[in-house]
Amino acid sequence: MQPIIELKNIEFSYQPEEASPALNDVSFSIQQGEWIAIIGHNGSGKSTLAKTINGLLLPEAGSISVGGKELNEDNVWEIRRMVGMVFQNPDNQFVGSTVEDDVAFGLENQGIPRDEMLIRVKDALEKVRMDSFATREPARLSGGQKQRVAIAGVVALRPDIIILDEATSMLDPEGREEVISTIKKIKEASNLTVISITHDIDEAANANRILVMKQGKLVKEGTPAEIFSAGTELVQVGLDLPFPEKLKIALKERGVVVPDDYLTEERMVDWLWTSVLNK
Incomplete structure (x- = not known):
C-alpha cells in the first residue's frame, strides 16, 4: 500500500x-x-x-x-487542503466573532457554497461536542473548549491528515484529555x-x-x-517517561520483580492489583 x-x-x-x-x-x-x-x-x-x-x-x-x-x-x-494543522495556542487561530463563524472561516476561503458550508459547520461542531456553543464568543470558552473549536475548524475542511503541533501543551490535564478523546473519535469515524x-x-x-x-x-x-x-x-x-514506567523503575529498585513489557496506566493498575496487592 x-x-x-x-x-x-x-x-x-x-x-x-x-x-x-x-x-x-x-x-x-x-x-x-x-x-x-x-x-x-x-x-x-x-x-x-x-x-x-x-x-x-x-x-x-x-x-x-x-x-x-x-x-x-x-x-x-x-x-x-489535504493537511489540517492545529497549533499550540487556539487564541491565535480565532478570527470569527462566534464559534460557528470561526469554523466557517476556512470554508469561506475555499469557496464552499453556503448550503454545504452550513452542513459542514454543524457536522464539525457535533463531532467535537461543541454544537451547543455555536453562537458563543470564542473568548468566553475554556482552554479545552477553544482547542476543540480549533479542531472543528480543521475537521470542517475534511482533510486526510491532521497535525497537532503541541496542541495540548497549554491545557490542564482535563482539557488535554478532552482534546485527545475528541481526536480519537474523529480519527476512528473518518480513518484520519x-x-x-x-x-x-x-x-x-x-x-x-x-x-x-x-x-x-x-x-x-x-x-x-x-x-x-x-x-x-x-x-x-x-524526554520524560510515562508514569507506569517510572513506577516500574522505582519498584525494581526496591527488589520487586516487574514485567519487562510496557504497561499502560490501566494495565499497571491491573498488574499491581493481581500480582502485588493481592499477595
Missing part, C-alpha cells in the same frame, strides 16, 4: 551554512489511518518537520510526498491520519508509532511499547 506521507532524506536549515541544520537527512513514511507521535526535546526539529509536511517550509534537499503527490511550489496549496507533535509522553502513548527526534535527526522509531521500554535511554535524549 502506498504511504499517505513519505519523506526521503529531508534537509532544512533556517540559516545558510548552519552548523546544525534543523532537519538532517530525515526519512520515514506514514500509512493512511495511522496515529504517529513525534517527540523530542526543544529544538530537536519536531515542529520544523510538521511544517515541511504541509508546505509551510520547503526542504532544501530530499523529497516529500503527500497523497502520492510530490510536494513542490506548484501543488503546495493543493497539498495543504493523525500526526501529534508533543512533549506529553502520555499523549504519545495513544499513537500507533512514535518517532524520536534529536538535534534534527530521527534517532529512534517504534511502537509506544518499544520506545518506552528503553527507559533511561529516553531520559538521556531529554
Whole structure:
C-alpha cells in the first residue's frame, strides 16, 4: 500500500551554512489511518518537520510526498487542503466573532457554497461536542473548549491528515484529555491520519508509532511499547517517561520483580492489583 506521507532524506536549515541544520537527512513514511507521535526535546526539529509536511517550509534537499503527490511550489496549496494543522495556542487561530463563524472561516476561503458550508459547520461542531456553543464568543470558552473549536475548524475542511503541533501543551490535564478523546473519535469515524507533535509522553502513548527526534535527526522509531521500554535511554535524549514506567523503575529498585513489557496506566493498575496487592 502506498504511504499517505513519505519523506526521503529531508534537509532544512533556517540559516545558510548552519552548523546544525534543523532537519538532517530525515526519512520515514506514514500509512493512511495511522496515529504517529513525534517527540523530542526543544529544538530537536519536531515542529520544523510538521511544517515541511504541509508546505509551510520547503526542504532544501530530499523529497516529500503527500497523497502520492510530490510536494513542490506548484501543488503546495493543493497539498495543504489535504493537511489540517492545529497549533499550540487556539487564541491565535480565532478570527470569527462566534464559534460557528470561526469554523466557517476556512470554508469561506475555499469557496464552499453556503448550503454545504452550513452542513459542514454543524457536522464539525457535533463531532467535537461543541454544537451547543455555536453562537458563543470564542473568548468566553475554556482552554479545552477553544482547542476543540480549533479542531472543528480543521475537521470542517475534511482533510486526510491532521497535525497537532503541541496542541495540548497549554491545557490542564482535563482539557488535554478532552482534546485527545475528541481526536480519537474523529480519527476512528473518518480513518484520519493523525500526526501529534508533543512533549506529553502520555499523549504519545495513544499513537500507533512514535518517532524520536534529536538535534534534527530521527534517532529512534517504534511502537509506544518499544520506545518506552528503553527507559533511561529516553531520559538521556531529554524526554520524560510515562508514569507506569517510572513506577516500574522505582519498584525494581526496591527488589520487586516487574514485567519487562510496557504497561499502560490501566494495565499497571491491573498488574499491581493481581500480582502485588493481592499477595
